Amino acid sequence: xxxxxxxxxxxxxxxxxxxxxxxxxxxxxxxxxxxxxxxxxxxxxxxxxxxxxxxxxxxxxxxxxxxxxxxxxxxxxxxxxxxxxxxxxxxxxxxxxxxxxxxxxxxxxxxxxxxxxxxxxxxxxxxxxxxxxxxxxxxxxxxxxxxxxxxxxxxxxxxxxxxxxxxxxxxxxxxxxxxxxxxxxxxxxxxxxxxxxxxxxxxxxxxxxxxxxxxxxxxxxxxxxxxxxxxxxxxxxxxxxxxxxxxxxxxxxxxxxxxxxxxxxxxxxxxxxxxxxxxxxxxxxxxxxxxxxxxxxxx
Amino acid sequence: xxxxxxxxxxxxxxxxxxxxxxxxxxxxxxxxxxxxxxxxxxxxxxxxxxxxxxxxxxxxxxxxxxxxxxxxxxxxxxxxxxxxxxxxxxxxxxxxxxxxxxxxxxxxxxxxxxxxxxxxxxxxxxxxxxxxxxxxxxxxxxxxxxxxxxxxxxxxxxxxxxxxxxxxxxxxxxxxxxxxxxxxxxxxxxxxxxxxxxxxxxxxxxxxxxxxxxxxxxxxxxxxxxxxxxxxxxxxxxxxxxxxxxxxxxxxxxxxxxxxxxxxxxxxxxxxxxxxxxxxxxxxxxxxxxxxxxxxxxx
Numbered sequence: 001x002x003x004x005x006x007x008x009x010x011x012x013x014x015x016x017x018x019x020x021x022x023x024x025x026x027x028x029x030x031x032x033x034x035x036x037x038x039x040x041x042x043x044x045x046x047x048x049x050x051x052x053x054x055x056x057x058x059x060x061x062x063x064x065x066x067x068x069x070x071x072x073x074x075x076x077x078x079x080x081x082x083x084x085x086x087x088x089x090x091x092x093x094x095x096x097x098x099x100x101x102x103x104x105x106x107x108x109x110x111x112x113x114x115x116x117x118x119x120x121x122x123x124x125x126x127x128x129x130x131x132x133x134x135x136x137x138x139x140x141x142x143x144x145x146x147x148x149x150x151x152x153x154x155x156x157x158x159x160x161x162x163x164x165x166x167x168x169x170x171x172x173x174x175x176x177x178x179x180x181x182x183x184x185x186x187x188x189x190x191x192x193x194x195x196x197x198x199x200x201x202x203x204x205x206x207x208x209x210x211x212x213x214x215x216x217x218x219x220x221x222x223x224x225x226x227x228x229x230x231x232x233x234x235x236x237x238x239x240x241x242x243x244x245x246x247x248x249x250x251x252x253x254x255x256x257x258x259x260x261x262x263x264x265x266x267x268x269x270x271x272x273x274x275x276x277x278x279x280x281x282x283x284x285x286x287x288x289x290x291x292x293x294x295x296x297x298x299x
Numbered sequence: 300x301x302x303x304x305x306x307x308x309x310x311x312x313x314x315x316x317x318x319x320x321x322x323x324x325x326x327x328x329x330x331x332x333x334x335x336x337x338x339x340x341x342x343x344x345x346x347x348x349x350x351x352x353x354x355x356x357x358x359x360x361x362x363x364x365x366x367x368x369x370x371x372x373x374x375x376x377x378x379x380x381x382x383x384x385x386x387x388x389x390x391x392x393x394x395x396x397x398x399x400x401x402x403x404x405x406x407x408x409x410x411x412x413x414x415x416x417x418x419x420x421x422x423x424x425x426x427x428x429x430x431x432x433x434x435x436x437x438x439x440x441x442x443x444x445x446x447x448x449x450x451x452x453x454x455x456x457x458x459x460x461x462x463x464x465x466x467x468x469x470x471x472x473x474x475x476x477x478x479x480x481x482x483x484x485x486x487x488x489x490x491x492x493x494x495x496x497x498x499x500x501x502x503x504x505x506x507x508x509x510x511x512x513x514x515x516x517x518x519x520x521x522x523x524x525x526x527x528x529x530x531x532x533x534x535x536x537x538x539x540x541x542x543x544x545x546x547x548x549x550x551x552x553x554x555x556x557x558x559x560x561x562x563x564x565x566x567x568x569x570x571x572x573x574x575x576x577x578x579x580x581x582x583x584x585x586x587x588x589x590x591x592x593x594x595x596x597x598x
Contacts, residue, residue, distance in 0.1 A: 028578045267551060267555050275554060287589050
């Protein structure tokens with residue numbers, strides 16, 4: 001990879017994460033050719049961070065650089081999870097070829113950081129061989145991330161059985177690869193069986209990826225090579241199919257997130273009486289306010 | 300309560316749930332004085348539906364009517380959870396004083412049904428003594444629901460320990476009442492202890508509600524009276540403090556959901572080349588398209 005000044009990249013990410021809509025619009029992101037982007041998600045407590053630390057080691061066997069971006073939905077006040085990430089990923093921190101960044105979510109409503117698409121765009125353009133994106137959540141966040149990554153990995157654990165039963169048709173349709181982490185604990189086979197029984201009933205044309213399942217024990221270092229091979233397999237299949245999200249799809253994501261933020265800003269700033277009267281009048285007043293704001297660098 | 304034609308109310312809800320933004324704007328909702336609205340949420344598998352069925356019985360001891368609205372994030376194709384709800388809530392279906400409605404989410408991105416604020420508004424205006432709103436999710440949906448309900452109840456189970464540890468500062472700050480359901484199973488005391496240890500460290504001024512915790516076994520019918528008393532206690536405290544969300548806050552929610560939907564509609568309809576060129580130009584084209592659409596009944 002081209003040498004990256006880690007401190008200046010990290011500063012730039014902080015600036016992007018805190019940029020207003022007007023500032024973000026002036027940045028004029030233009031996603032170029034890019035490296036693979038692997039999304040890794042799953043409910044809290046399944047051991048995602050340990051797994052990613054181990055997986056990163058595995059990926060580095062065939063790569064010269066890697067970036068890990070962890071989106072943390074917990075409040076910055078606690079700092080708990082961010083500190084936890086650092087400890088769990090501690091062994092990676094000293095590797096200069098690996099760039100690790102945690103981002104707290106300022107507004108937890110969608111569980112994503114402000115300007116996430118712009119931040120991912122920036123990291124991708126820094127020239128890493130691969131980017132791992134860690135998100136926490138069950139069902140909602142995944143849909144937003146799904147549209148931005150090439151390969152989607154869902155991590156579950158032997159304790160996830162109840163969740164799987166209850167969300168069969170939701171999250172289960174999204175991932176390319178299922179991981180049962182902590183596979184050395186009792187119940188792993190039962191959870192794997194539940195997922196397989198759901199996947200078995202999926203009817204999909206041959207051009208649709210058939211999701212795979214792998215059992216891993218990140219703590220014992222078992223199954224990581226298999227997971228890595230599955231990721232490579234999905235990447236190869238994607239290339240065959242014409243690739244993951246295109247630059248146009250990325251730009252759409254960036255636009256969508258900026259429009260949602262502008263709407264939030266406008267609604268928060270509306271005086272109370274602006275919502276009175278007819279619903280359609282209030283609606284048009286709000287849209288007018290969204291359009292009215294001028295951007296720096298706009299002309 | 301004023302007699303409600305259940306079939307026509309149910310038809311109206313279906314119509315609202317499927318109404319386009321333009322149709323919804325023409326409806327001109329005006330939330331009037333309203334009954335208490337209790338949000339009941341929690342991860343899948345903790346037994347929310349059984350608990351709500353039991354809680355409804357408990358609430359009916361002091362009320363003459365009740366509505367239960369269940370938002371189901373699973374795809375309508377599976378039908379599993381909706382059918383499940385009906386079975387678990389079966390004993391309530393024959394009670395003419397209780398109105399039960401499940402709503403699938405058309406677009407699972409936010410885990411909420413289209414037009415949910417308008418639907419709640421309609422149910423509230425039907426004159427029920429109380430409305431229970433069941434949502435599934437961990438962390439994201441709750442924030443949206445939080446702004447619409449008076450009392451927020453989070454249901455967990457003895458299996459939720461890992462989740463609590465991992466999301467300490469997120470969801471834990473939202474609920475007014477914590478329920479440990481399936482409290483007869485091993486691990487209930489450990490989970491209760493974990494929540495109490497988190498709550499213990501909360502520093503809050505006296506005008507802020509101090510969240511309560513109650514152990515329940517819905518299957519055995521234990522703890523429901525205690526939960527009901529806690530809900531009444533929070534309602535009484537709210538009245539003392541000046542009440543829950545006001546009509547103005549509700550209108551803001553309705554506006555926010557309609558603006559988000561209009562943005563989604565516009566982005567999906569944008570031709571690919573509309574997102575090309577400068578980011579700020581594409582942004583203003585999209586906002587312009589949001590404003591341009593005319594509503595039926597608008598003039």
